[in-house]
Amino acid sequence: MTATRAEHDAMRRALALALRGPRGVNPQVGAIILSAAGDILAEGWHRGAGTPHAEVDALSRLDPGAAAGATAIVTLEPCNHTGRTGPCAEALIRAGVGRVVYAIADPNAVSAGGGERLTAAGVDVESGLLADEAHALLDSWLTVQRLGRPHVTVKWAQSLDGRAAASDGTSQWITGPVARADVHRRRAQADAIVVGTGTVIADDPALTARAEDGSMYEQQPVPVVLGERAVPADAAVRRHPKDLLQYPGDLTTALADLQRRGVHRVFVEGGPSVAASFVRAGLADEFLVYVAPALLGGDMLALRDLGVATIDDALRLWVTSVDRLGEDLLIVGTPRHAEASNEQGDS
The missing domain is CATH 3.40.430.10 (Dihydrofolate Reductase, subunit A)
Incomplete structure (x- = not known):
């Protein structure tokens, strides 16, 4: 499935939201939850180490069950790792999200694999939407991941x-x-x-x-x-x-x-x-x-x-x-x- 115009617009909004978070150990990430009609249901961003990740921040603004069948737009692949917070991929699955679109894959071996986990759970997953813009946003963080x-x-x-x-x-x-x-x-x-x-x-x-x-x-x-x-x-x-x-x-x-x-x-x-x-x-x-x-x-x-x-x-x-x-x-x-x-x- 090719990303829709509403998903493109939502990704641009998610990239703008990501900039509200601090640059540091963790990446700046933004997330949007879209209805089946392409309307924004909720939005979130990561506010720093130890705080909810962008996807969870957005989901927390919805009533239980409101995200069922919705589409999550995320600037970075949802994590598949339990650290100070739980895996975002699992949170999206529990919320009943039907489709996830993210810009770039997580290069961190510890937290990567969220896309595969979502796919295995029956969620429709698409990657690469506005990848160049996301790479520019996360350039310094991605460099640290590459260089160690x-x-x-x-x-x-x-x-x-x-x-x-x-x-x-x-x-x-x-x-x-x-x-x-x-x-x-x-x-x-x-x-x-x-x-x-x-x-x-x-x-x-x-x-x-x-x-x-x-x-x-x-x-x-x-x-x-x-x-x-x-x-x-x-x-x-x-x-x-x-x-x-x-x-x-x-x-x-x-x-x-x-x-x-x-x-x-x-x-x-x-x-x-x-x-x-x-x-x-x-x-x-x-x-x-x-x-x-x-x-x-x-x-x-x-x-x-x-x-x-x-x-x-x-x-x-x-x-x-x-x-x-x-x-x-x-x-x-x-x-x-x-x-x-x-x-x-x-x-």
Whole structure:
């Protein structure tokens, strides 16, 4: 059976409802219950960990038996897992729903299989409705499911000859205001921003995301500091609107804890040693390199040793875009091995 116009409209509404829920450990999901005539009987969305899932939230707004023979429209395959809440697939079956239409399959092996369970119970199931829109909505959550950790963007600014600072250590500002504004916009899109203790002590960054007029973006990344040295009590980062997290330096442990906290996207800002540590560990999924038309010379490289002993060992990147930002350039790239893995996974 092909999805009806009413089901298309309901899925668009469900996608909009999903955005009302918080982005975190659990996916943002919306659900609509339609009558046989295509009228909306109830709608719901997931409000966060431990709360009813979207399908159950929608069903809870109906009298017993009111969903019999109805159609459930859901942005993500109904779960088949008992955690803090029961399986949504079972809840739909108990409610007597006759048809379920969902946008994308659940990639989590623990909770997947709801579609099969519904089909086995005699429910008509259709998947793939507005799948592109649902993928866009859940992009960061789906990335975490694929990687098993948060997505990591490594960013640095450098002179044309690859230096992050002058010989005396000064680095503000290598790039111009347009490039710096772009960095702040990207900070606001991240869930966490990471620097090392050396950067905190040397530069005293606030690690906030600010608009060009100096006001704070509504979305602020969680400030994360790597290293054993204590962050000074009067450091600017301690005045960040979100609580500071500090890890001793084990990147895998840090990323695992951030994932448990619902962090999907990590923005690594430095310095050169911290950036290199993510690259050496194979934990850099995206590179943002801001290049200023300036020459500094000296030893203050933008990236520390990567363990590359010969040219054959060079980490090659796919350049996905090159943009001019004022007088500066922004080069965006991804590791070539990551692109190959994605292509294999998509085939």
